[in-house]
Structures are given as C-alpha cells and as structure tokens.
Amino acid sequence: MAGALLERKTGVALWRQIADLIRSDIATGATAREGRLPPEMELARRYGVNRHTVRSAIAALEQEGVLRSEQGRGTFVRRRARLSYPIAKRTRFSAGIGGQAGSTRTRLLKSGREDASDTVAENLDIRPGSEVVRLETVSEADGVPVSRATSWFDAARFPDIDTAFGQHASITKALAACGVADYVRKSTVIEARHASAEDIELLRLSAGAIVLVTRASNADADGRPIQYAESRFAADRVELKIEND
Amino acid sequence: MAGALLERKTGVALWRQIADLIRSDIATGATAREGRLPPEMELARRYGVNRHTVRSAIAALEQEGVLRSEQGRGTFVRRRARLSYPIAKRTRFSAGIGGQAGSTRTRLLKSGREDASDTVAENLDIRPGSEVVRLETVSEADGVPVSRATSWFDAARFPDIDTAFGQHASITKALAACGVADYVRKSTVIEARHASAEDIELLRLSAGAIVLVTRASNADADGRPIQYAESRFAADRVELKIEND
DNA sequence: CTAACTTGTCTATTGTTATAGACAACTAAA
DNA sequence: TTTAGTTGTCTATAACAATAGACAAGTTAG
Numbered sequence A, B: 001m002a003g004a005l006l007e008r009k010t011g012v013a014l015w016r017q018i019a020d021l022i023r024s025d026i027a028t029g030a031t032a033r034e035g036r037l038p039p040e041m042e043l044a045r046r047y048g049v050n051r052h053t054v055r056s057a058i059a060a061l062e063q064e065g066v067l068r069s070e071q072g073r074g075t076f077v078r079r080r081a082r083l084s085y086p087i088a089k090r091t092r093f094s095a096g097i098g099g100q101a102g103s104t105r106t107r108l109l110k111s112g113r114e115d116a117s118d119t120v121a122e123n124l125d126i127r128p129g130s131e132v133v134r135l136e137t138v139s140e141a142d143g144v145p146v147s148r149a150t151s152w153f154d155a156a157r158f159p160d161i162d163t164a165f166g167q168h169a170s171i172t173k174a175l176a177a178c179g180v181a182d183y184v185r186k187s188t189v190i191e192a193r194h195a196s197a198e199d200i201e202l203l204r205l206s207a208g209a210i211v212l213v214t215r216a217s218n219a220d221a222d223g224r225p226i227q228y229a230e231s232r233f234a235a236d237r238v239e240l241k242i243e244n245d
Numbered sequence C: 001c002t003a004a005c006t007t008g009t010c011t012a013t014t015g016t017t018a019t020a021g022a023c024a025a026c027t028a029a030a
Numbered sequence D: 001t002t003t004a005g006t007t008g009t010c011t012a013t014a015a016c017a018a019t020a021g022a023c024a025a026g027t028t029a030g
Helices: A014-028 A040-045 A052-062 A093-098 A120-126 A161-168 A171-177 A196-200 B012-028 B042-045 B051-064 B093-096 B118-124 B161-168 B171-177 B197-202
Strands: A068-069 A074-077 A081-086 A105-113 A131-141 A144-154 A181-193 A210-218 A223-236 A238-243 B068-070 B073-078 B084-085 B104-115 B131-141 B144-152 B183-194 B210-220 B225-234 B238-243
Touching: A014 A040, A014 A052, A014 B183, A040 A052, A068 A093, A068 A181, A074 B073, A105 A161, A120 A144, A120 A210, A120 A223, A120 B068, A144 A196, A161 A171, A171 A223, A181 A223, A181 B012, A181 B210, A210 A238, A210 B183, A223 A238, B012 B042, B012 B051, B042 B051, B051 B068, B084 B144, B104 B161, B118 B210, B118 B225, B131 B161, B144 B197, B161 B171, B183 B225, B210 B238, B225 B238
Parallel strands: A081 A238, B084 B238
Antiparallel strands: A068 A074, A105 A131, A131 A144, A144 A223, A181 A210, A181 B238, A210 A223, A238 B183, B068 B073, B104 B131, B131 B144, B144 B225, B183 B210, B210 B225
C-alpha cells in the first residue's frame, strides 16, 4: 500500500496504532489470516519503531485473543476473519450470521419499562412520553460477542415482549408469540464511533476499538412500526452488508 | 448516559478521548450544536481530569476547526452537525448530500489503468487480470471533504470514462456520456476503521479519527455490473442512511 | 469601576510511552 | 550437537502525557 506509516504525538500511542494495523491486516487478509506473523525485528523495521514497541502491540493483541506468541517459534494468528452481517428488508441476526458461524445466540441482559424519548417515539410512531418496553441484548457467534442492542417496543401493543423474549431468546420468535408473524426493516442509519466503556465490557473489546452503530426500525406487514433498535457491532469482528433488492 | 468515563493506560491519551467525546457530543446534539461549551473547570470535573488535560483536548479540536476559544468569554462550537448520506438503489453523491449542504463537488485526484485484482474482477464480472480504469476522487460538501473513493470500470466497455469524468466532474454524468443512462446499486458492504495516513491527508482528519469504508457495486438496467467502488467517509462528518424500499 | 468568571501562561512533579542495547531461553534445521 | 533465528527479560534514558497550583489577561454584569 501507499506509505501508510504511523502518526506521532497525536494522542494515540504507537503500539496501539500498530496493534490496530495488524488486527486490520489480519481481518482484510493483507497479512496471513492464519499462520505466522513476521518476526518482531522485521515488523519493527517495517513500522520504523523499536522492537519493544512492536512487542507492546503484540502483547495487546495477545490479550485480545487475536495472536499467540511462542518463545523460539514465532507469533501466530488465532482468530478467524470478520463476519458479514446482512442488512436487508428481512434482517434477523441468527439467519444472517448463521451460515458463517457454528452457533449463534442472543442473551437478554436487562429489560424494563420507561417513557419514550423523542427519538424512540418518532420511530415507533407514538406520542413522546408513552410507555415503552426496553430490551438490552447481546448477540454472540461461536461464543464471541458480535453486537449489543437496545430495542424499544410500544408497551400498549407488546406488553409481554420481555417475557416472550425470555422464553424464546429471539426477537423474531418473541414477536411471533405476540402476534407479529412477519416484519420488515424500514430504515437503517449507520455511524462509527470509538467503543464506550460499556461496549468494551459487554463486547469484550480492547480500549480504542471501533464500533459500528446502527439505528433501525422494523414495521409489520401493514407498515406500522413495531420495533426501534440501536445496535453496536464490534467493527473488528463484523462488517455490514447491504443488499439492495 | 451511563457512566461512560475515560479509560486509562490504553494507548489512547486522555486528551484525545475527551476530544473525541466532545466532537461526538456536538455531532449527535448531546451538547449544544452551536453556542458555548461549558467552562474548562466544569469539563475537567465532568471527565474527572485536570483542567490542562481538557485544554489539550480543546486545543486539538480548535486545530481541527470544530471549536473556537476566546479569552475571557468561553469556548464556542464552530462546525455544523453530521451529514446523512443515503444508500439506496439509486445512490448518487450530489443528489444525496445536496439538500443538506450549500454546494457539493467531486474532484478527480488521479486516474489510470491497471490489471483487475480478484476482488475487482469478481465485482465487475470480468476475468482477473483484465484491464480496468481506476478513478480516485474526493467529494466535498461546502468545501469540506466528506469522502474519498476509488472506482473501477471495465476498460473494454468504458475506455473513456476518465476523460468523461474530467469533463463532467460527476460519475453519473460521465457514465451517461458513455452510454449508461441509468444504473442501480447492487450491494454495499460497510466497515469501520481508523483513518490511514492517506485518509487523514485527503479528508483533512485528525489522527485517530474513524472512517466508514463502503465497498459497493453498481449495475446497469440489464443487471450487468458497470462500476465497483471503495469509498471512505469521515465518520465524524457523515452517517450512512439505508432506505429499504 | 468592581467583582465574578473565563481563557492563557508559567513552573514543577509524576507516570506512561518509546528508544537503545544486551543477553537469556527456546526452537528448528543443518 | 551446533548454529541461526526467534521470543522473553532486564537496565537505562529521553520524550510525551497528566497532575497540581498559581497568577495574568480578558469579558461581562452589576
């Protein structure tokens, strides 16, 4: 690639920039997705830094579970490539990621009721301050957290969505149990941010990691909004794929 | 929001984390989008750091053009909120951003011919190694760079796309001049990364900034692929909005 | 004009990051 | 067994990041 070197005195430590580069190179396939990393001395030359700085980067990625170092042998890639999360009219987590991972599941972290904020009310097409049910979930593929989401439902229409989710561990099935046989994605807004402390904890990220944030609303067959959700995806584990058909 | 405080000894300096938080709060409207920031002492209390650390963050955002400090008066927000870039069947830069900015334009940085990589060949539905035309462009809204893109076209079908772009300064018009009256987006893949050195230069970002990367292919009315493009959006200036209809 | 409040500048100290060099410990191949 | 190549550990030093306190310089309201 074109001279993509490191930036100094920018508030981001060199070892972290290098760790991010290595992680990204593994994910995109620029570096061997499996097998061995170049020796520390060669990486130091390549990035124009001291060997100890490279070692700090490698240590961070070891902590993260991306690399594994063996004395005398070398440093090896551990984790597989990025998952691809499809966003289309019929967007469902397990169906979308299913083919790419051995197992998927969505856990309920917390549920409760609250008054709808302006944003939530607008997306659910109800009056601000109306009661809504909020679900906080984390989705995993092969035991690795991939995304976390906060979903809101109109409490007047789906008073039991939380217990239904508790039984089925799936938004799609919980909605089915509440009488919504089918639903479609109305719109999705995507941004990218640095991970918050909560993201880091729940998605098991390293500090400085990036999350893809989506804000989406789903509607039933009649076009009535039924769910509004804000999701946060670990950007080093997943990419979003939009099918325009 | 819930205790989203700062992370220490993570390779990302506190002043940079604070700068990113303030920038993001301005963009999302959590802090006044215009008007005055709270005094440095209050921000220091809020983030649990020394006033000098807050000052470093503010200095970085001043350098970036987001804030403006005036001795004795306070610190003020300069730049407007995030643009929303719609991704749909008919995705075009100027039409999409047009309503939100005073002026938009796309500049050609470089063009040339090369042999198609596997990725490019697959997306253009040609044989790997076939000749393709590559265009490197930067798009601006109100003079601020919003995205940069690399586009590939089948050289056999669009031998003059580079000169056509030079005349019209628009992909849509250049394609029209080459006989493609209409085209639609086939698919879009989105990821997020830290900005590369090139991103920082071309999009005028600060180090540690985030870019949204999209890889998209467009096809003509017959469904034949005509363009494959990799774009990089400044994540603090733009969000991507997907319309599923 | 005065008082309260704000940003700007200076000094000093401590902890983190980066560099440099040396050598130990381990692995694999000659 | 030897040798070359690799990761692991240690010491030392310099640059940057963060804290602490004090005061100057500017603005605004009373």
